Amino acid sequence: MKLTILGSQSPYNTTGHNCPGFFIQDNQTRLMLDCGSGSHSLLNYPNDLQNLSIILTHLHRDHYNDIYNLQYSSFVFHNQKRIEKPINIFLPSTPAKIYEDILSEQNSFAKYQIIDENSSFKIGNMNISFCPTDHPVETYSIKVQNGNRTIVYTSDSSFSAKNRLVEFAKGADLLICESSLLKEHGFPEINSHLTSEQAGIIAKEAGVKGLILNHFWPEEPVQKYVDEAKKVFQNVIPAIEGLTINIPSIEKELDERS
Numbered sequence: 555m556k557l558t559i560l561g562s563q564s565p566y567n568t569t570g571h572n573c574p575g576f577f578i579q580d581n582q583t584r585l586m587l588d589c590g591s592g593s594h595s596l597l598n599y600p601n602d603l604q605n606l607s608i609i610l611t612h613l614h615r616d617h618y619n620d621i622y623n624l625q626y627s628s629f630v631f632h633n634q635k636r637i638e639k640p641i642n643i644f645l646p647s648t649p650a651k652i653y654e655d656i657l658s659e660q661n662s663f664a665k666y667q668i669i670d671e672n673s674s675f676k677i678g679n680m681n682i683s684f685c686p687t688d689h690p691v692e693t694y695s696i697k698v699q700n701g702n703r704t705i706v707y708t709s710d711s712s713f714s715a716k717n718r719l720v721e722f723a724k725g726a727d728l729l730i731c732e733s734s735l736l737k738e739h740g741f742p743e744i745n746s747h748l749t750s751e752q753a754g755i756i757a758k759e760a761g762v763k764g765l766i767l768n769h770f771w772p773e774e775p776v777q778k779y780v781d782e783a784k785k786v787f788q789n790v791i792p793a794i795e796g797l798t799i800n801i802p803s804i805e806k807e808l809d810e811r812s
């Protein structure tokens with residue numbers, strides 16, 4: 555498994571920085587977790603549309619805006635006979651208006667499947683499962699297991715879901731955790747997002763090997779997030795667009811960068 559980071563910030567993209575998106579490749583199987591604004595721009599077209607599955611963790615714009623670009627690209631490349639199989643899009647069914655809007659897109663070469671907390675399926679050799687988070691809309695953390703390697707991506711969550719997230723991420727090789735907030739922002743302890751320190755606490759209690767922070771405010775220096783998380787968990791790096799990590803050698807790779 556090879557992980558490429560497509561987006562690190564929210565709520566909007568800026569030059570060189572996109573909203574959340576993560577691309578996992580395992581042989582010829584491709585999996586994209588979220589497609590926030592700008593994240594599709596790091597894909598290699600049309601190749602990355604081959605055997606591509608996309609999982610949307612929730613229907614907030616900073617996590618799904620680029621699904622329309624991917625749908626339209628799949629339509630065009632299919633018409634040109636440059637991709638053979640439809641892209642697979644997995645998504646929650648609420649908010650219903652947004653779900654229906656995505657599925658009503660005519661210029662698309664895609665298949666759709668609803669996810670919920672009981673969903674569990676295989677994409678290539680990767681076993682995929684879900685854990686509901688606490689967020690204003692239906693939202694899921696995703697676990698990707700391949701052989702003895704595991705990646706968990708929290709998506710957006712309040713710290714009120716901490717115990718569930720710790721259990722879900724137990725022993726993972728890599729935790730990709732949202733850290734929208736800094737303690738200095740002064741938000742109350744329970745919010746619809748995590749602080750960087752809270753991301754560190756989840757990583758520590760889950761006993762993961764490495765932590766990648768993401769979902770940064772564009773105006774804040776990324777180092778502030780890393781410094782805050784490091785007070786509780788050492789093996790942490792920030793999400794950086796284009797960064798690729800080979801999961802079999804993840805301890806070594808994170809050690810070198812953190």
Ligand SMILES: [Zn+2]
Pocket residue numbers: 612614689710
């Ligand atoms: Zn959200």
Ligand SMILES: [Zn+2]
Pocket residue numbers: 564614616617710769
């Ligand atoms: Zn978000």
